[in-house]
Amino acid sequence: MSVCPANFDEKVKCPFVDRKEFIEAFENAFWNIDQKNYSILVYYGVAGIGKTSLRKELPTLIEKHNESDWHTRVIWTSIDFATEQYRQPYKFLEVLSSQLRQKYGIKFNSFDIALATYWKKINPYSPLVKEDYSENSIVRDVLDICDEFVPVNLIPNVYKLAKSLPERYQKWALKRKEDISKLPNLEPTEIYERLPVYLAHDLADHLQNTSESAVIFIDTYEALWEKDRDKGSFNSRDEWLRKLIENIQKSCLWVICGKESLRWEEVDEDWKNYLYQRKIGKLPEKDALDLLKQCGITEENIQKVLIESSEGVPYYLELSIDIYRKIKQKKQPTPENFAKVPEGIFCRFVKYLDGEEKETLKVLSVPRYWNRELFKKLVKEFNTGYPATSFSELHSFSFMDIDDKGKCSMHQLMRKSLQDNQDQDLKKEVHNFMLDFYSNQLKDLDIKAITQEHENALIEAFYHAKESLEAEELCEWFISVSDPFDRAAFWQLITSMYEEMLQILEAKLGPENPSVATALNNLAGLYKRMGEYEKALQLYQRTLDIREKTLGSQHPDFATTLNNFAELYRQMGEYEKALSLYQKALEIDEKVLGPYHPSVATTIDNLALLYRQMGEYEKALQLSQRALEICEKVFNPQHPDVAIVLNNLSLLYYQMGDYDRALPLYQKALNIQEEVFGPQHPDVATTLNNLAGLYNSMGEYEKALPLYQRTLDIQENVLGLQHPTVAATLNNLAELYHQMGDYEKALPLHQRALNIREKMLDPQHPDIAITLNNIALLYNNMGEYEKALPLYQRALKILEDSLGLEHPDVAVTLNNLAIFYSNIGKYEEALPLFERAVDIIDCTKLGLNHPYFSITINNLIGLYDSMLEEMIFYGYLRS
Template structure:
């Protein structure tokens, strides 16, 4: 969303913590930095204790830019907002602001962000709801409108074609940046793309910012990047992306506001020439007097008292003003010097003294949540019977230490929260966390599929935060597994990854139960497997495996899931195939020992063995294990479960490969029949078995039946995935072969060329899947008498066969025959 104030103060005074008075030296440093030479790094930092006025200084500097330097380009990110602390979210917000306010285009960044988003959210379609910037138009919007989604592979040819036609990208920019980066983007893992987002953002900003305009970027509440988990070990890791961002943009003036002086020189002494750091101390007496008079406090003695007790810190000045107004409003008298304390602690105590008891008790409760809205306020007031009127919520929010951070969501100043928490009884602490936990837990149970990505994630995170404050690690574990089922139900498990990581950290720090840790490491690794982030899952699974084997031995039933998931990592990545086989048999032996040879638990392991042997071209073994999995599922799940349908399709596929056509046909039909009853004929899960049945008919020479099924499967795929999805290439290839046999050579060439275009896009020009299409195309050209063209295609296919592994034996036989003809 656009960078703009989260709240308005039209009906209230402007607090000291939200206004800036006369600190000329800090303003002068900023103005001097604006005039620095281009391509010369400059980072201004303003640091000081909480409440000293860093944010108000940042806002003042923004006003200076707006009023005195209207041609300059600037934006601000406040890390007080948790979502802004992640690199991709922070850059997304900056992009939105620059595009909206200054019409700066970010085609490369938007494309990289969209591909990153698609890779970490593989089950969510790209549209205007999931990526709102599509409404603004541009290159990515054109891509989605053309092909219906953002494919994670095969995007380069399509996007290059669109880019050449687009007014969004200057030809010179396309030549020097886009072409090479598009190819790389397809190959990167999501984390690799995320690390490079500053580079893509910087390239766009350099290309499209207005000429002769200085760019200024503010980072506020810098310490919030670490949350509450700052240690010496992570002192330089949490903000690593910030330093990379700065390194990408030497022409930008960077302004960082936080509580501590930056220590980047410890990493690299060159940062000493870049950083200009200013300590913000207390407000001057003159600043304080100006502020107090603006609030109607003109008594000289009271002013001096407030100057002394507040130590010149804006937060305490605000509390003094709140106290002054409470006395005037509630007691109808003019405040006295004795009404105000002589130290920051007494400032708080005197403020509390003049509040109603119902206000005090309610504020103490609201100090617990990280933010609150009316519904949570209502729940706390009613559960603890504080006596505060539910209709007076807005009145409670009048205090200077409560701010609206998002529409309807309020936040309490950390110093006030700390002061209020010091006055809490232990039973109240536990009880309040319990009430807040149940509030969020109840919200989570009513969360719909559509709300999971927004409300659901926040609700789960807040529920976990409060649950761990009072419950045992074991109790939290049981709740967490139950609470996250809704995310698995709707295949939205990717949303819970950061929350799951937070919970695992809690287990590590607060429990000696290594087995519980291993259990959750295996669960999180399973999510990473589903997201194809095998680099992350592998280390977790190895850690979990070591724990289980050390504490339980190598044949304990709890080890099975870990072994199976680690094996999947190995054989999907195409590495350690023998080790993957060994792991699966270890898991199988454990299951048989514990459950017997016909347990439903064995079906998943048999299926994994079937996949492993199919990849290794050990087809007889593959069929055996697929058959075993099917038998078990029929016995325990029956013929109407979707998992049984998957097993029928798996078995049919390997039987087709082994030319057992009648058996394959029967199994494909059964898979289709089961899925059709559970889903519908047009559901995406039907495309694979329908297409496979078409292949079965094709192999048997039943070309008309095959064509009908190929086209049906193709239509399902196009409706779901768009025109250039990798699965579309397989359908085009099948249709090309079919039309060749029917001697419809023009149609055959058309589908071969389309299949080749898509496959080269996502596999590259040197791949066995490309080679098989080239051989088919060569046979077509030879049949049409185009011998030279055919030989050229054969030679290209030969080069592929000589430099890659995996081209089918029958394809190589046809290749050699063609070259010798």
């Protein structure tokens, strides 16, 4: 059985239909490339409107120009984001440089060196292979000279190295030596972020040296947002492309095709001066008629029907041409063979497919994607009668698409039409089959070995579960199947699914159903872990209201929500609110569950954390030791909850100045977490951060530094760049550099931490005060006293208001402010601050051996000595 007519084995390739006004827009931008710093021409419109056809046609104008005026050659290339891997910045840049290198012999020395350095830093034990690089790559030439690519040895001596490389690199080395020489000192994430800059410099150098111009085409731009349409982060997804454009300037025209106009002016209003945005609307009737004629449809009555039903969308016309030719194999097409309204055109189309084809397409319209193997399974499972060996024939139709990885899909309007016009029982059976298919891929999932395939399986399983399961079944199933992803910190992935499931539950079960409360509680927990505290706060409040109303105020689930609510308040710095909720939760748990239940241990440990932050260390110690006792009794020694309690107890000992007790507990907690979660989990990062802080306080800076750096890498990768936890690590790393005397590294880290905290936390949060205090101390040590004073004063005000007048953190700030006054000779202002700090530390019963006490008392003694020397100098006392 043949799907396509014998005289055209491939899908119809329709000729380009002239879009005169849009071609003129390109010509205008093309001739004025050098008039402004940047030139970006944007074509946008709905899918199928003809953007890609236009994009494929425009390079012919460039080639004609190059043939007629070879003195001013224009180079060009094209990249389509429909290929998923090209949406990754480094892969886009790699492909762009490769295409321009192959077509025009352009050298990308800076980019090649930077990319090689990046890969070497993240894969230090994997050697670079010369054969993996093109003949024109500097990396290949480097590997000809050196046995191994070792950035720390090669890059600081770029100029010297260039002299031993071919002569063509010497000019580049002189110009770009400063940028390249910095590479060994950059973290992999820093190099990754600067890759667009390195490539831009290379391309800009080429254009400047040759007086050529460039045109870069980008298609399917909307694919960048395929997994995240959140408006707040919209412009962050293509920030790297703006960086690339900004660093080339002039001589380069960017032609971007997508479904929507760009919104770069939201980032910087100046972009309005450089964006030329043209919406592609309906294909004019004349052009649509020309297309039909060129494809052999000459019957006027059929032409009229197709033009009306297409609504001016070229892709509809292409589908019509496919079907017209198929019908004509058997009989003369008539106007009745085609739908008159867009909603019905696909239904009419499928009437002229063979029975096996129609049944197969009905089944294929249920999943969103498939590959050859899944296609075979579906055909076999639902006995459509279609030969599994005819995969390529079926996918030759224009409403079918296959990407370069063999991922297949169907045009959405065709898909929707098939679903609306098939037996609904069959549709549900296919959904059930697909749910089982993807759920099986998620069974017994090792959280340390989750791959992109597992992520895709969860996404697709959830899609089919919504169609297969009743609301309460959906909730129970999703909580179970998403739990490994939650524990593995794939929070961004599952949050959107929880949000969607919550809407389903509320619609089907009502807003006060227990399942709704469960979804609200879990979603709030995700927001809390991602640092979105305001969203979490609202959801926890709703959860609490529902559970109190439906379960009562003595139910364990109600206590769980109280504990979660309290934990959120603790992280937000609202300690008094947190305290009352923790105490109430603990009272319920002990009464209902007994004193040795895991939930009791969790609440006790959280309450201990709160008391530690409030400076009440004795209360915290008793609770933390009790939490550990419960966990060791109810869990095995390698349970992650044991590690959490160990980590928190270690942190308490550390802040009490008992470093000898803290160190082995940190190491034990770290061993458990790495064994359970793997090395890249946020809980591992938390313990690494705390352990680094301990080494820092012990003066073992060389041990602390790599731990902080590893912590930051994990947190930025998992939590994102704007998470409060990232700010804490930045603050700690900056403190380490401060103590090591490297002020230039410390200051930008502190400032970045402050920016995150001021953006994500309440203005009166103690963490903001801590960062202000640290920056002030840094300015003080740098001698920039005018900058330090207002920061100290602001920090002290926040801490006194949020923690009270007797908190140890208040004492620390008082001590630092007193040092500031001492440094500028204002001893009378420093003295009461030192004395007050000593009184606070004594009141909190930290003990005479605590580092806080010894540091502050020594500072106070030093102040007395300075005051005495001053009095002797001015003759108030005799020596």
